[in-house]
Amino acid sequence: MKFTREHRIISDPPIAQLLFSDTRMALVWLVIRVYVGYAWLEAGWHKVTDPGWVETGKSLQAFWARVAAVPVAPAKPAITYDWYRSFLQMLLDGGTWTWFGKLIAYGELVIGIALILGAFTGVAAVAGGFMNMNFMLAGTASTNPVLLLLAFLLIMAWKTAGYLGLDNVLLPFLGTPWRVGRPGVAQQQLAPAQKAL
Numbered sequence: 001m002k003f004t005r006e007h008r009i010i011s012d013p014p015i016a017q018l019l020f021s022d023t024r025m026a027l028v029w030l031v032i033r034v035y036v037g038y039a040w041l042e043a044g045w046h047k048v049t050d051p052g053w054v055e056t057g058k059s060l061q062a063f064w065a066r067v068a069a070v071p072v073a074p075a076k077p078a079i080t081y082d083w084y085r086s087f088l089q090m091l092l093d094g095g096t097w098t099w100f101g102k103l104i105a106y107g108e109l110v111i112g113i114a115l116i117l118g119a120f121t122g123v124a125a126v127a128g129g130f131m132n133m134n135f136m137l138a139g140t141a142s143t144n145p146v147l148l149l150l151a152f153l154l155i156m157a158w159k160t161a162g163y164l165g166l167d168n169v170l171l172p173f174l175g176t177p178w179r180v181g182r183p184g185v186a187q188q189q190l191a192p193a194q195k196a197l
Helices: 014-021 023-048 058-068 082-093 097-117 121-137 144-156 167-174 187-196
Strands: none
Touching (some): 014 023, 023 097, 058 097, 082 097, 097 121, 121 144
16 A cells, blocks of 8 residues: 555535534524523623632632542542642642632633624633533533533534624634635635635
């Protein structure tokens, strides 16, 4: 078998193109995006209005202390991975909850607003998924598994998930996935140029 350096564009199967690249699915992604965005907005609003998160950070300190504690056997610890427990213990020992509480509270709020408005949807979904993963690593399931799955889907559909939102205006000026300066011009109109490559 001979390997060549020939470059090829491997197209997605039709179902993937429909789900993640076709603007006809934008309404479905709008519903999912707003659902996830509202969950983040609600969680963030709860925290930014709580002095224990944004002023003293004591709420975050209490959470970290609770999940990082190693219970007496046979009880199982909240955190499965020792490296993550050590990470949280390092944050506790460093007194970082004072500024980290603000970062989490306002981060959740910004993620929620960005998803609801459809502004930089893919980036907001990555940030939300990262926070979901950290909450789960800390032993908190709650809604995090479902929100993480939906974040993965929004990341995969980043081109169309914000199409019925600000991404339709913001992303063209960045040159992706539509042409620079031409809001609403779908990527399929770029297909002839791609075929020439």
